[in-house]
Amino acid sequence: MKVLMFGWEFPPHISGGLGTACYGLVKGLAHHNQDMIFVVPKLWGDEDPLAEFVNASDVEIDYREKRFRSVWKNLTYLEVGSFLIPYLSPEQYASFTQGIKEGKENLEDSVFSTKFSFSGKYGKDLIQEVSRYALVAAQIAKDKHHDIIHAHDWLAFPAGIAAKSISGKPLVAHVHATEFDRSGQTVNQQVYEIERAGMEAADKIIAVSQLTKNTIVANYGIPEDKVVVVHNAVLDTSAIKSKEVKKVPEKIVTFLGRITFQKGPEYFVEAAAKVLRKDDNVRFVMAGSGDLLNRMIQRVAELRIGTKFHFTGFLRGKDVDHMFAISDVYVMPSVSEPFGISPLEAVRHNTPVIISKQSGVAEVLQNAVKVDFWDIDAMADAIFALLHYDGISRMFKELGREELKRLKWEHVALKVIKVYKETVNQ
Incomplete structure (x- = not known):
């Protein structure tokens, strides 16, 4: 069976967890000799x-x-601000866009062929790039033989x-996160609307957690x-020694992720202030970037914990590994986290973790402290306990390492291959 897989990014050039998950799955599928074609908007030449x-x-x-006519018509629902084929001469552009407005453009009579240059990033033209993709x-x-399609x-x-x-081949839609x-x-x-159209068109949907399936x-x-x-x-379940x-005497508590609504950074800041009122021998680190960064900096200043x-x-890369290695506690206070791989990486580095109950990883990682994202009192108490009671911290470290051994991408890949076979046989 040959899989035609569409992603948006692939390591080492990634912006978040989607690329890492794609890499893990592809590596797991390769371990089982699954034949794959992996398409991305832009390759950099150093991919594994x-x-x-x-x-x-x-x-x-x-x-x-002729078949491109129906594809084109189906893409018009995206309603982007400008037309989807901007790389034409002024004459071609005027003719082509007028035809689309009137709904009479005959694509098989077009006299041009073209290709697009994708940035492969997440800029202001993202919707246009998605459409051209x-x-x-x-x-x-049309050009590549395949038996099933997998879109991330x-x-x-x-x-x-x-x-x-x-191609008429079945489609598997892999949902890593929803809007x-x-x-x-x-x-x-x-x-x-794009998400819903993809899910409705799919023959089978893979959700990364029960939480995501419910959504x-x-x-x-x-x-x-x-x-x-x-x-x-x-990617690797072995413990990292x-x-x-550490170059500071204090304990270190870390938040690592996008500083956006979804990740709950404000709850981490408020919990940090509560902990510091009890013990100022702690440093808190917020690693990441996002639209709430400036607001978090302002709130830290207001709380006078700067x-x-x-x-x-x-x-x-190595900076992430370094951050995990020097952390005494890792906190993921996500408001809504379809899965969340970072706590598993923290466990690999022998760091005890606190995760929100509103995360998919809470379904598979049993030996972690779990709190509601909004309960900053419980979060602060959990941080304080892991920092001050060595027995509790040591227990979560040891049990977490054992639990991690079950969470391999090779095991995940076998489940995905089963989905492929069932979908093709339907």
Whole structure:
């Protein structure tokens, strides 16, 4: 069986957990000799060769193909601010866009072929890139033999839909997060519509947690039996014995993630203030970047804890490992976390973790302190206990390491392969 997989990023060039999860899954599937074509908007040339990689920026599209007409019409629901094919001469652009407005454009009579250069990032033209990516996906689906299509999150859902419309092969939509996780109840309607279209078009949906499945069923109207839960894992379950040495005498408590509504950074700041009132021999670190960063800096100043609170900015690679290694406690106070791999990485570094009950990882990581994200008193008490009672801290470290051994991507990959087989056989 050959899988045509669409993602948006792949290590080492990533912006968050989506790329890491894609890498883990692809590596796990490769371990079981699964044949894969992995497509991303932009390749950098230093990706681990675990699959047949396709750089969408190198794919030339021939609009004379009749089948592209239906793909184009299906993409118009995205309602972007400008048209989806901007790389034309003024004459071609005027002619093409006028035809779309009138609904009479005949794509098979077009006389041009083209290809797009993708940034592969998350800028202001993201929706346009998502749309163009879908057009490229249609061409790839025409050119590359495959038995099933696998699309990761809303960024790749239109690509999955387009590929399915061309090849007729079944589509698996992999939901790592929903718009409700990212934005709460103030959802971006455009992104929500893309997500719902992808889920409705899919033959099967993989959710990274039961929490995510519940959101899909309740908020997107998807039948429960269409969604299967497959939890994430970690790339390496072995314990890391770091030689990093703390350069400060205080205990260190760390938040590491995007500083956005979804991750609950404000609750971490408020809990930090409560802990520091009891014990000022602690330093708190907020590692990451995001739209709430300035607000968190301002709140730290208002609470007068700036001398004990540090903002590192976005960390990657060895800097992340260093941060985990010198931390005495790791806290993930997410408001809504579909899964959350970072606590598993903290456990690998022998760091006890506190996680919100509103996270998917809480379903698989039993030996962690779990609190409601909004309960800053419970969060502060848990931090204080792990910092001051060695027996409790040691227990969570030891049990966490044992538990981690079960959470391998090779095991996850076997579950995904089972989904492939069942979907193809339906």
